[in-house]
Amino acid sequence: MKNFVLAITGASGSVYAVRLLDVLLYAGYHVQLTISPAGAQVLKHELGLNVDLNAFASHQILPDDSEVSEDSVLSRLRRPHPQSEHVVSSVLSESETNVGKLTYHHYQDFSAGIASGSFLTAGMVICPCSMGTLGSLANGMSQNLIHRAADVHLKERRKLIVVPRETPLSSIQLENMKRLSDNGVIVLPAMPGFYHNPLSLHDLVDFVVARICDQLGIKHEMTKRWGNDL
Numbered sequence: 585m586k587n588f589v590l591a592i593t594g595a596s597g598s599v600y601a602v603r604l605l606d607v608l609l610y611a612g613y614h615v616q617l618t619i620s621p622a623g624a625q626v627l628k629h630e631l632g633l634n635v636d637l638n639a640f641a642s643h644q645i646l647p648d649d650s651e652v653s654e655d656s657v658l659s660r661l662r663r664p665h666p667q668s669e670h671v672v673s674s675v676l677s678e679s680e681t682n683v684g685k686l687t688y689h690h691y692q693d694f695s696a697g698i699a700s701g702s703f704l705t706a707g708m709v710i711c712p713c714s715m716g717t718l719g720s721l722a723n724g725m726s727q728n729l730i731h732r733a734a735d736v737h738l739k740e741r742r743k744l745i746v747v748p749r750e751t752p753l754s755s756i757q758l759e760n761m762k763r764l765s766d767n768g769v770i771v772l773p774a775m776p777g778f779y780h781n782p783l784s785l786h787d788l789v790d791f792v793v794a795r796i797c798d799q800l801g802i803k804h805e806m807t808k809r810w811g812n813d814l
C-alpha cells in the first residue's frame with residue numbers, strides 16, 4: 585500500500601484537506617496524517633470539527649454525517665457515505681476502489697517515520713498550506729514534523745505539493761513560492777476554476793482536489809476535463 589503524507593496547516597480551506605483525505609483513503613492509500621495547531625484551529629472554525637492533536641481519533645476528522653452540525657460547511661459539502669454508488673462513480677472507477685489506512689502523527693513527534701528519508705512515501709501534500717509553513721519550507725526551518733517531513737521530501741527529491749491560500753500576496757510570499765518551485769515543489773494554489781460550470785461549493789472543492797490527485801498520479805473522475813465529453 586503506497587504511503588502519502590498529508591499535512592494540514594492553518595490556512596483557510598481545511599475542507600480541501602478533509603475531501604482529499606476522503607479520496608486518498610477511498611482510493612486505497614495509506615495516509616500519514618499530521619496537523620498543525622493552527623490547522624486544528626481552522627478545522628474547528630470552518631468545519632466545526634473538534635480535532636484533538638494529543639488524542640487524535642479518525643472520527644474527529646472523518647465523522648459520520650450524523651455527527652456534523654447542521655450549519656457547518658462540511659455538512660453541506662460532504663457527499664453521501666463512501667459506500668454509495670454516487671461516490672464510486674464520481675471519484676474513481678468502481679474497479680479501482682479500495683479501503684486505505686490512516687496513521688496520525690503529532691506535529692511535534694520527530695521520531696515519526698515520516699521524519700526520515702528511509703521511510704518510503706509516494707509523495708507529500710501540504711493542504712492547505714499557510715504562508716507561515718511556506719516560509720519555513722522555503723528557508724529550511726525544520727521546526728515541527730510538517731516542516732521536517734517536507735524537508736525530507738525535498739532532499740530525497742520526492743513529490744511535494746503545497747496548496748497555499750492567501751490573497752493578496754506579498755513579495756516575500758511570492759519569492760518563497762518561487763524558491764520552492766525552483767526546487768521542484770509543485771505550488772498548487774487553492775484557486776478553483778469556473779470553466780466547468782460548478783453548481784455547488786462541492787464542485788469548487790473537487791476542482792482543487794482533482795488537480796492535486798492529477799499531480800499525485802491518482803486516477804479519478806471527480807471533475808469534467810476540458811476537451812472531454814464527460
Ligand SMILES: Cc1cc2nc3c(=O)[nH]c(=O)nc-3n(C[C@H](O)[C@H](O)[C@H](O)COP(=O)(O)O)c2cc1C
Binds near residue numbers: 594717
Ligand atoms: C480562521 C483562520 C484562518 C486563517 N487563514 C489563513 C490563510 O488563509 N492563509 C494563511 O497563510 N494563514 C492563515 N491563517 C493564519 C495562520 O493560521 C497562522 O499564520 C499560523 O501561524 C500558521 O501556522 P502553521 O503554518 O503552523 O499552521 C488563518 C488563521 C485562522 C485562525
